[in-house]
Amino acid sequence: MDQLSALLAYKxxxxxxxxxxxxxxxxxxxxxxxxxGFKRVAKNLSLAGVNALLSPLIVVPVSAFAASHALGWxxxxxxxxxxxxxxILVLDLWIYWWHRANHEWPLLWRFHExxxxxxxxxxxxxxxxxxxxxxxxxxxxxxxxxxxxVPLLSVVVFETLLAFNTMFHHSDVKLPPRLERALSWxxxxxxxxxxxxxxIRRDTDSNYASLLSVWDRLFGSRSGTVRTPGMEIGAEGxxxxxxxxxLARPFEER
Numbered sequence: 001m002d003q004l005s006a007l008l009a010y011k012x013x014x015x016x017x018x019x020x021x022x023x024x025x026x027x028x029x030x031x032x033x034x035x036x037g038f039k040r041v042a043k044n045l046s047l048a049g050v051n052a053l054l055s056p057l058i059v060v061p062v063s064a065f066a067a068s069h070a071l072g073w074x075x076x077x078x079x080x081x082x083x084x085x086x087x088i089l090v091l092d093l094w095i096y097w098w099h100r101a102n103h104e105w106p107l108l109w110r111f112h113e114x115x116x117x118x119x120x121x122x123x124x125x126x127x128x129x130x131x132x133x134x135x136x137x138x139x140x141x142x143x144x145x146x147x148x149x150v151p152l153l154s155v156v157v158f159e160t161l162l163a164f165n166t167m168f169h170h171s172d173v174k175l176p177p178r179l180e181r182a183l184s185w186x187x188x189x190x191x192x193x194x195x196x197x198x199x200i201r202r203d204t205d206s207n208y209a210s211l212l213s214v215w216d217r218l219f220g221s222r223s224g225t226v227r228t229p230g231m232e233i234g235a236e237g238x239x240x241x242x243x244x245x246x247l248a249r250p251f252e253e254r
Contacts, residue, residue, distance in 0.1 A: 048127035085155035
């Protein structure tokens with residue numbers, strides 16, 4: 001566990017450094033001129049803080065247990081660097097379908113809606129999730145790890161790449177158009193993911209990919225809407241809420 005603890009510590013430092021860098025860059029070089037203020041960022045980071053407390057108590061132990069009790073059917077060639085790449089592809093494909101399920105299944109949407117109630121987008125939006133969604137996701141992911149025998153190292157590497165890219169594609173950093181077009185063929189970029197946060201439900205229910213952009217093209221969920229700097233962000237017909245109200249939101253009577 002000492003090696004795992006060190007790996008997780010490096011991951012946390014790297015993710016925090018990337019967050020600070022993006023929060024600075026998107027305020028120096030923004031695409032959308034109107035962004036939320038400090039209170040909004042603090043609210044997003046408070047939600048992230050709740051999940052950070054749960055991570056060592058529940059999320060990491062659940063993943064570690066699943067990895068140590070995984071079914072031992074994996075062939076020898078599914079190891080090393082080849083195995084790591086395949087694990088990343090499998091986990092990214094899983095998270096595409098899990099994200100899609102969070103939009104299509106009403107019970108899961110109750111929790112995921114908290115993420116979409118943000119009326120602006122920046123790097124902090126990538127950390128804005130209800131603890132209920134995080135807990136449910138960790139349990140479902142544990143089943144994937146258990147069934148496919150995914151090593152814990154692969155999980156940590158994937159989660160690190162995912163954290164870096166989700167903060168990037170939620171960010172308000174203005175990129176050279178040619179660079180963003182080129183990147184969008186490989187990874188999810190702000191031009192893709194901002195459409196997913198468009199306050200029009202048909203766009204919200206599209207562009208589900210998180211790391212690699214190929215899944216939406218492959219499974220027909222890519223929106224034809226083009227992002228604009230003035231695009232309205234949020235959940236259609238709803239307004240953002242206070243920190244306490246967001247924690248209670250999934251449990252409200254609808």
